[in-house]
Amino acid sequence: MHPFRRTFTQLLQARFPLLYLESFEEQRALDEIVATTAALKTPRPVWRWSATDGLCRAGQAPERGTDDPVAAVRAAQRVTERAVFVLHDLHGFLGEATRPADPQVVRTLRDLVRAFRTGDLTCTAILVSPILRIPPELEKDVTVVDFVLPGEDEIRALLDVMITANADTVPVRLDDRGHDRLTRAALGLTLTEAENAFVLAMVDGGSLTESGVEVVLAEKAQTIRKSGLLEVIRTAGHGGTVAIGSGAGESAR
CATH class of the missing domain: 1.10.8 (Helicase, Ruva Protein; domain 3)
Incomplete structure (x- = not known):
């Protein structure tokens, strides 16, 4: 098994609520995530969010009004099935050296962590970004997952x-x-x-x-x-x- 798939499977099984994958290879990362979730004993659907498409379940139309990241994360909390949520563009809202993180986005992610950790359904969100940006408020809630370049x-x-x-x-x-x-x-x-x-x-x-x-x-x-x-x-x-x-x-x- 590919090292990423092995690690990702273990994190899903352990109900880690929020992961961060740093990579420029967005499609390759998504393909690996989809393949891993499909191979689980109980496969989970993959939901995907981007700033242009909003939040959508694989193969379905986007949820209305979820272009905004806060609305998208709140919508993810309302999903009534075991699922994996891939969030592509959130690094733009998580701050940098000269700009603080968006407090509403950070607060909503912390709420999502609590909801996924204690909820009846097994759900995980994974941020996929070419840049690693983790505001201090999220440092204890996020698990960074290695995703190496092609071998x-x-x-x-x-x-x-x-x-x-x-x-x-x-x-x-x-x-x-x-x-x-x-x-x-x-x-x-x-x-x-x-x-x-x-x-x-x-x-x-x-x-x-x-x-x-x-x-x-x-x-x-x-x-x-x-x-x-x-x-x-x-x-x-x-x-x-x-x-x-x-x-x-x-x-x-």
């Missing part, structure tokens, strides 16, 4: 799917060594970033060859620069790129 198997599967999908238009001249190098070059990227890098490697010269590794590493360097790191050093290692400087808590592999 080598996921990157390799993506590359294989893209090669198959483009077999009629993009000649592939890769041996096993080249395939492995291309896969490892994309480690440290999100699936979307890896897909974009592989597309560029395919259109570079009109075919996919081992030289695509350089294209992928160049895209990785762009990603590192956008994150605010000061310097990117190319190495002869598996991934070929190391980030050095402030904010470089983890090297791109």
